[in-house]
Amino acid sequence: MALTGLSAVFLFEMLDNSILNVALPTIGQDLHASTITLQWVTNAYAVVFGGLMLLFGAIADRFGRRRIMLVGLVLLGIASLATAFVFTSGELIAVRVAMGGAAAMTTPGSMALAFRLFEEDSLRVRATTLISTVGLVGLAIGPVVGGFMLAIAPWQALLLVNVPISVLAIVGVRFGIAEDDAEELHRDPVDFLGAVLSTVTIVLALLAPTLFVNKGAASWISWAAIAATVAGAILFFIRESLARYPLLDLKIFARPLVSSGLAYKASSGLAIAGLGYMVTLQLQLDWGWSPGLAAIGMLPQVIVLVAAGPFINPIVHKVGLGRAAWLGTGAVVFGLAIYSLLSSFGYVWVAISLVIVAAGMRVVGVVAAINVFRGLPKNRTSIGAALIDTSSQITTAVGISVVGTVLAVLFNGDIAKANWSTQQVAQFREAVTIAGLSLTAVSAVLVVWAMVCSRGVVNAKESTSDP
Numbered sequence: 001m002a003l004t005g006l007s008a009v010f011l012f013e014m015l016d017n018s019i020l021n022v023a024l025p026t027i028g029q030d031l032h033a034s035t036i037t038l039q040w041v042t043n044a045y046a047v048v049f050g051g052l053m054l055l056f057g058a059i060a061d062r063f064g065r066r067r068i069m070l071v072g073l074v075l076l077g078i079a080s081l082a083t084a085f086v087f088t089s090g091e092l093i094a095v096r097v098a099m100g101g102a103a104a105m106t107t108p109g110s111m112a113l114a115f116r117l118f119e120e121d122s123l124r125v126r127a128t129t130l131i132s133t134v135g136l137v138g139l140a141i142g143p144v145v146g147g148f149m150l151a152i153a154p155w156q157a158l159l160l161v162n163v164p165i166s167v168l169a170i171v172g173v174r175f176g177i178a179e180d181d182a183e184e185l186h187r188d189p190v191d192f193l194g195a196v197l198s199t200v201t202i203v204l205a206l207l208a209p210t211l212f213v214n215k216g217a218a219s220w221i222s223w224a225a226i227a228a229t230v231a232g233a234i235l236f237f238i239r240e241s242l243a244r245y246p247l248l249d250l251k252i253f254a255r256p257l258v259s260s261g262l263a264y265k266a267s268s269g270l271a272i273a274g275l276g277y278m279v280t281l282q283l284q285l286d287w288g289w290s291p292g293l294a295a296i297g298m299l300p301q302v303i304v305l306v307a308a309g310p311f312i313n314p315i316v317h318k319v320g321l322g323r324a325a326w327l328g329t330g331a332v333v334f335g336l337a338i339y340s341l342l343s344s345f346g347y348v349w350v351a352i353s354l355v356i357v358a359a360g361m362r363v364v365g366v367v368a369a370i371n372v373f374r375g376l377p378k379n380r381t382s383i384g385a386a387l388i389d390t391s392s393q394i395t396t397a398v399g400i401s402v403v404g405t406v407l408a409v410l411f412n413g414d415i416a417k418a419n420w421s422t423q424q425v426a427q428f429r430e431a432v433t434i435a436g437l438s439l440t441a442v443s444a445v446l447v448v449w450a451m452v453c454s455r456g457v458v459n460a461k462e463s464t465s466d467p
Contacts, residue, residue, distance in 0.1 A: 002117055003130060005172015009069070009110040010135035012076065012165050013103060015142050022146035023155040030155060033089040043210060044093045048100030049107075050393040051203040055195045056105045057386025058247050062187060064180040065109045065116075065382050069173055072105025077166035083159040106169075108385035113177055115373040115381060116184075121321065124373075125313050128366045133309040140302045143295065184378040194239050194247035201232030205394050209401030212408075248383060256454050257375025258384065260322075262391050263450035264329045264368040267443040268361060269392040271336040273399030274439040275357055278432050279350060281407075282343060285415060286428055300351045304358035312366055321374075324367045326451050331360030333443045340436025344429045371454075399439060406435040 020042065028038050060068040079098040086092045114127045146158050208225035215222050240246040253259050283294040316324045335356030342349040369388050376384045407415060410431040413424055420428070 001172050001176030003114070003127060003172075003176075005169045005174075005176050006110045006114050006127075007131045007134040008165050008169035008172060009073070009106050010131050011138040012162055012169065013107055014135040015138035015145075015165070016099075016159070016162055019142045019146040019158045019161065022143045023150060023158050026150055026155045027089075027092070031087075031089040031092065037089045037093075039210075040093055041089070041096055043206075045096040045100040045103070046393070047203050047206050048097050049103045050206050050390060051199045052101055052104035053108055053386040053390050053393075054198045054202070054248060054383065057108045057383040058195070059190065060105075060109055060112070060382035061379055062185060062190065064185060065112050066173060066177050066180055068382075069106050069109040069113070070170060072102045072109075073166050073170045073173065075102035076106065077163050077170070080159055080162035080166065083156050086156065108382055108389055110385075111369055111388070112373070112381040112385040113173075115370065116378075117177070121370065121374070122313060122317065124370055125316050125321075125366055128370060129309050129312045129362075132362075132365055133306065136305045140306055186379040188245040191239075191243050191245055191247035194236065194243060197232060197236040197239055198247060201229060201236050202390060202394065204229040204232055206397050209397040209404070212401045212405050248387075249380070252376060252380060252384070255375040257371045260450040260454035261325065261368045261372035261375065262387060263446045263453065264325050264364055264371075265388055266391045266395045267329050267446035267450070268332045268364045268368075269395035270399045270439055270446070271332045271443040272357060272361060273396040274403050274435065275336050275339055275353065277400045277403050278339070278343075278436060279354070281415075281428075282350070282432065286420070286425065287347075288418070297347065297350070298354065301354040301358040304355050305362060308359055308362040312363055315363060316367060321367050321371055322454055324363055325371055325454075326447060328360045328363030328365075328367065329443075329447050329450070332357050332364065333360075333440055333447060335360065336436060336443065337440045340433055340440055343432065343436075402439055403431075403435045406438070407431045410434070 024038050024041065027033060027041065031037075033041070056068060056072075076099060079095055079102055082095050082098075083092070086095060110131065111128065114131055115124055118124050118127060145161075149158055149161075204225055208222065208229055211219070211222040211225050237250065240248050240250050253262075279298070280294065283289045283297050289297060319327065335353045338349060338356065339353035343353070369385070372384050372388055373381055407428070411424065411427045413420075415428070
C-alpha cells in the first residue's frame with residue numbers, strides 16, 4: 001500500500017506534465033490565449049514547484065514528511081478539481097501556481113519516504129525503481145491518453161484525471177506509511193530569510209534560461225536575470241553560513257556521497273535536457289517530420305526508459321551503488337556526445353544516442369538519489385530529496401538555455417519557419433554540434449568531479465545484495 005501511494009505521487013507529476021502539453025493547442029483556442037500565455041501555463045507550475053521545494057523539504061524534516069505530503073496531496077486534489085471551474089487563461093495559470101506549490105510539498109517526500117521504508121539498499125533500489133517506472137509509464141502514455149480524451153471530452157477532463165490519482169496517493173500514504181519517528185525529525189526554527197532568498201534565487205534561475213531563449217543573448221533583460229540569480233545565490237550562501245539554524249546546512253555538501261550524488265544528477269539533467277530539446281528541433285524543423293512521426297522517432301528512448309527497470313537491481317548488485325552512479329551518468333554523457341557528432345548522418349545515430357542516454361538515465365536516476373540519502377543524517381532526508389529535484393530542475397533549464405542561446409547566435413532567420421535554405425540547415429547543424437559538445441564537456445567535468453568527491457568512500461556492494 002505504501003509503494004502504491006508513493007508511486008501515485010510520482011505518476012501524478014509525470015502524467016500531469018505530458019497530458020497538459022498535448023492539450024495546450026486546444027486550451028489556447030478555447031481560452032483565446034497567446035503563445036506567451038500558454039508558455040506561462042506550463043512555466044508557472046515549474047517555477048513555483050522548483051522555487052518552493054527547498055523550503056518544504058526543510059519544513060518536512062521538522063514537522064514530518066508524511067504529514068506534509070498528505071497536506072500537499074489534499075491541496076493537489078483540490079487544485080486539480082478547480083480546473084473544472086476555469087474559464088480564463090488567468091484562472092488556469094492561478095490553478096497551475098497552486099498545483100506547483102502543492103507538488104513542492106509532495107514530490108521530494110516520495111523518495112525520502114521510500115528510502116525510509118527499507119533498511120536494505122537492494123530493497124531501496126527496487127522500491128525507487130518501481131516508483132520511477134510507474135512515473136515513466138505515465139509520461140509515456142500521457143500523450144496517447146490525452147489525445148484520446150480530447151477527442152471525446154473537453155480539455156478540463158485531462159487535468160481532472162489527477163483527482164482520483166491524488167485520492168489513491170492519499171489512501172496509500174495515510175494507511176501504508178507509519179507516522180514519522182520523532183527521533184528522525186529536528187525542531188530547529190525555520191530560517192525564513194533563508195527560505196525567501198532560496199526561493200527568489202531558484203525562481204530567477206528557472207526564469208533566466210527562458211528569457212535567453214525568448215529574448216536572446218543580446219537582451220539586457222536576460223543578463224540582468226543572470227546577474228540577479230548570481231547575487232541571490234551569493235546572499236543565500238552568506239545567510240546560510242552565518243545563520244544559527246540555516247534552512248540548508250552547507251556542511252552536508254562536505255559529505256562525499258551527497259556532493260557526488262548531486263553532481264551526478266546535475267550532469268545527467270544537463271545532458272538529458274539538451275539532448276531532448278535538440279532532437280525535438282531536429283526531427284520536426286530540420287528533417288520536416290510531423291509531430292506524430294517525431295513522437296514515433298522518440299519511441300526508442302521511451303521503450304528503454306520503461307523496460308530497463310528490471311535490470312537496475314542486478315546491475316547495482318554486480319557493480320555497487322557508487323560505480324553504478326558514474327557508469328550511468330557516463331552513459332548519458334557518451335550518448336550526448338554521439339548525438340552531437342553523428343546526428344547529421346541519419347536517424348540511426350539519433351536512435352542510438354536516445355537508447356544509450358535512456359539506459360544511463362534509468363540507472364543514475366535511482367542510484368544517485370539513494371547515494372545522497374545514504375550520506376545524509378536521518379533528520380535531513382527531505383531537504384536532500386529537495387536538493388536532488390532542485391538540481392534537476394535548474395540543470396534542465398540551463399541545458400535548454402545553452403541550446404537556445406547557441407541557436408540564436410548562429411541561426412539566421414526564423415527557426416520555426418519551414419523550407420530552410422541550405423545555409424540555414426548548415427547553421428542549425430553547426431549549432432547542434434557546438435551546443436551538444438559544450439554540454440558534453442560540462443557534464444563530463446561534473447562526472448569526474450563527482451568521482452573525485454566519492455573517492456575513498458566504501459562502495460557498499462555487499463549492502464546491495466538480496467536479503
